[in-house]
Amino acid sequence: MTKARIPSIAQLLYKGALCRIEGKEKAVYLTFDDGPIPEATPLVLDILKQYNAKATFFCVGDNVRKHPAIYQRIMNEGHSVGNHTYNHVDGWKTPINEYIENVEKCATLVDSKLFRPPYGRIGLKQFNNLKKKYKIVLWDLLSMDYDPVLGAEDCFKIVEKKHQKWVNYRVS
Numbered sequence: 271m272t273k274a275r276i277p278s279i280a281q282l283l284y285k286g287a288l289c290r291i292e293g294k295e296k297a298v299y300l301t302f303d304d305g306p307i308p309e310a311t312p313l314v315l316d317i318l319k320q321y322n323a324k325a326t327f328f329c330v331g332d333n334v335r336k337h338p339a340i341y342q343r344i345m346n347e348g349h350s351v352g353n354h355t356y357n358h359v360d361g362w363k364t365p366i367n368e369y370i371e372n373v374e375k376c377a378t379l380v381d382s383k384l385f386r387p388p389y390g391r392i393g394l395k396q397f398n399n400l401k402k403k404y405k406i407v408l409w410d411l412l413s414m415d416y417d418p419v420l421g422a423e424d425c426f427k428i429v430e431k432k433h434q435k436w437v438n439y440r441v442s
């Protein structure tokens with residue numbers, strides 16, 4: 271028997287936000303945030319190509335402005351893109367008008383109906399405003415690959431452990 275899933279705090283607060291796609295098929299939805307940047311994005315694209323895998327890149331508008339060729343490569347190789355604000359602004363520290371403007375500024379460069387708030391920090395008013403226009407995408411598994419102290423093996427273990435928690439949780 272599969273237990274009903276207890277919603278996370280984020281899902282209770284942010285109704286309609288996407289954290290996970292439930293389905294019969296075994297599938298993972300890979301997302302990469304904060305690019306496009308020359309230090310990481312081309313490498314990620316090369317690896318995805320090697321495995322014939324597609325992903326969604328939540329792009330920072332200012333990085334798209336600085337690195338349009340890498341952004342174009344993401345598009346050319348059939349991946350999806352999402353809005354991640356123009357300056358990677360923190361929703362908890364930014365007044366609503368300024369926040370929405372920053373999202374819209376990113377939208378002039380990133381044509382997408384997907385939005386992911388940087389740091390996952392978004393006020394309820396900001397959320398309710400943006401969800402009229404965007405699908406707000408959060409996540410359920412975080413590899414913590416942004417932590418410079420962690421290596422690839424550590425990140426893999428983190429994902430494996432969190433995934434196992436999900437499996438144990440869902441199956442009784």
Ligand SMILES: [Zn+2]
Nearest residue numbers: 303304388389
């Ligand atoms: Zn980010």
